[in-house]
Amino acid sequence: MIWLLIRFILIGGMILNHKAGIWGLNFLASVAVITIIFVSVFVLVSLMPGDISEVKASVNQVNTGSQLINFFRIPVRGLLIADLADKEKKTVGCSDLDTALNYFYGEKVAYKLTIDNKLKCSKGDFFDNLFRSEFYLPDYNGDVKKIVFEVCP
Amino acid sequence: MRLFKNKKGLDYSAWMIIVVFIVIIYLFVVIYSKLDVFDVSIGDQEACLMNSYYEGDKILLFVDQSAKFSVYRALGEWGKNGASLPDKFPFFKLSNTPYWFKDNIKYYKDANFYESFEFYFKNNLKKYLEKYPDYFLDIDYEIAVTDDKILGVPLKPVLLPVVLSPEKKEKYGELISEFMEKFGVFGTGIYALRPSFSLDINTHISDVELVAKKVDIVIECMKSSDVSECIEPFQSKDGLFWNYFTYDNENTVVFDVILENINNPYDEEMFHLIFALENAG
Numbered sequence: 001m002i003w004l005l006i007r008f009i010l011i012g013g014m015i016l017n018h019k020a021g022i023w024g025l026n027f028l029a030s031v032a033v034i035t036i037i038f039v040s041v042f043v044l045v046s047l048m049p050g051d052i053s054e055v056k057a058s059v060n061q062v063n064t065g066s067q068l069i070n071f072f073r074i075p076v077r078g079l080l081i082a083d084l085a086d087k088e089k090k091t092v093g094c095s096d097l098d099t100a101l102n103y104f105y106g107e108k109v110a111y112k113l114t115i116d117n118k119l120k121c122s123k124g125d126f127f128d129n130l131f132r133s134e135f136y137l138p139d140y141n142g143d144v145k146k147i148v149f150e151v152c153p
Numbered sequence: 154m155r156l157f158k159n160k161k162g163l164d165y166s167a168w169m170i171i172v173v174f175i176v177i178i179y180l181f182v183v184i185y186s187k188l189d190v191f192d193v194s195i196g197d198q199e200a201c202l203m204n205s206y207y208e209g210d211k212i213l214l215f216v217d218q219s220a221k222f223s224v225y226r227a228l229g230e231w232g233k234n235g236a237s238l239p240d241k242f243p244f245f246k247l248s249n250t251p252y253w254f255k256d257n258i259k260y261y262k263d264a265n266f267y268e269s270f271e272f273y274f275k276n277n278l279k280k281y282l283e284k285y286p287d288y289f290l291d292i293d294y295e296i297a298v299t300d301d302k303i304l305g306v307p308l309k310p311v312l313l314p315v316v317l318s319p320e321k322k323e324k325y326g327e328l329i330s331e332f333m334e335k336f337g338v339f340g341t342g343i344y345a346l347r348p349s350f351s352l353d354i355n356t357h358i359s360d361v362e363l364v365a366k367k368v369d370i371v372i373e374c375m376k377s378s379d380v381s382e383c384i385e386p387f388q389s390k391d392g393l394f395w396n397y398f399t400y401d402n403e404n405t406v407v408f409d410v411i412l413e414n415i416n417n418p419y420d421e422e423m424f425h426l427i428f429a430l431e432n433a434g
Binding site for chain 2: 136
C-alpha cells in the first residue's frame with residue numbers, strides 16, 4: 001500500500017507537466033467527488049431519520065397507552081372501572097367508562113373496549129388518530145382476561 | 154486522450170483506478186464496521202425502555218386488582234378456617250373445623266388474627282399473580298395489615314427485559330424472565346419494577362377479636378347452661394349473628410358466626426367465622 005502511494009505521488013508529480021496529466025487529475029477529482037457524495041449518502045442513510053419518527057410514534061404510543069390504563073383505576077362506587085372485567089360484577093358498567101372518557105376527552109370521543117375478543121363497550125366512529133392499549137386483568141374467580149381498549153379522541 | 158495512448162499514461166490511469174477502488178472499498182469497510190457496532194437503530198433502545206415502563210404499568214394494574222381480589226378471597230377462607238393458621242389449632246374432624254377451645258386450652262388466646270389473615274392473603278395473591286401471561290410474577294411480599302389498610306412491598310424487584318421489539322419480547326417470555334431474575338440479564342438491559350400496592354379495604358379483623366372476647370364468656374357459660382342461652386345476650390348485636398351445631402352428644406359445639414360488617418362486593422356470600430368449642434360442662 002505504501003509502495004503504491006509513493007509511486008502514485010512520483011508519477012503524479014512528473015505527469016503534471018503533460019496535458020494527459022491534467023486529464024488524469026480531472027479524472028481523479030471526479031472520482032473523489034463521486035466517492036464523497038456516495039459516502040455521504042451512505043452515512044446519511046445510516047442515520048435513518050425514518051427510525052426517529054418511528055421512535056417518536058412509539059413514545060407517543062407508550063404515553064397514551066399508560067394514560068388509557070389509568071382509566072381503569074378510576075374509583076366508581078367503591079369499586080374500580082377495572083372491575084368491568086369481572087363478569088360477576090354488575091355495579092360497574094360501560095356508562096361509568098363513558099362518563100370518564102367524556103370528562104377527559106370530550107363528548108366526541110369514540111372508543112371500543114373488548115374483553116377476550118368480545119366487544120364490551122363502544123361508542124362512535126374511529127378515525128386515524130387512534131390510541132390503543134392491550135393488557136391483562138384478573139377477574140374475581142382468578143381467570144385472566146385480555147383487555148383491548150381503543151380510544152379515538 | 155494522450156494519457157491512454159502512451160504506456161506511462163495507461164500505467165498511471167490503471168493504478169489510479171485501482172487505488173480509488175481500494176480507497177472506496179476501504180472507506181466502506183471502515184464505515185460499515187463502525188455502524189455495525191450499533192446493532193439497533195437510533196432511539197430504538199430508548200423506545201424499548203419506554204415500552205418496558207409501559208409493561209410495568211400493565212403489571213402494576215394487574216397486581217393491584219389481584220391484591221384486591223385476594224383480600225376478599227382470603228377473608229372467606231380465613232373465616233372458614235376459624236381465623237387460624239393451618240395446623241396451629243387441633244381440628245374437629247367431623248366438620249373439619251379448628252378448635253378454639255379443647256382440653257381446657259384456649260387456642261384463640263395466643264392467635265394473631267392479623268398474621269393468620271396475612272397467610273391466606275399471600276396464598277391467594279400468589280395464585281392470582283402466577284396467572285399473569287407475559288411474565289413470571291413470582292413475587293414475595295412484605296405485608297402490613299391493619300383494619301382499614303393493606304400494604305404490600307415486594308422483597309425483590311420484578312426484572313423486565315428491555316426487549317427490542319414485541320416479537321423478541323414474545324420470544325423471551327416467561328422462561329427467560331425467570332432465568333434473568335436468577336442469573337442477571339444479558340443484552341440490552343433490564344427494567345427493575347417493584348410492584349407495591351396499598352389497598353383501602355376495611356377487613357374488620359378486630360371484629361374477630363371481639364368474637365374471641367365473647368367466646369371467653371360463652372365457654373364459662375357452657376359449663377352450667379345450654380349453648381343457646383349462652384349466646385342469647387350477644388345474638389344480633391355488634392353485627393354478629395351466632396349459629397351453632399352440636400356433635401358428639403353435645404361434647405363439641407361448632408359455631409358459625411356471621412360478621413355483618415365484613416362485606417365482599419364480589420360475592421353475595423356473607424362472611425362466616427367457623428370454629429369449634431369443646432363443651433366442658
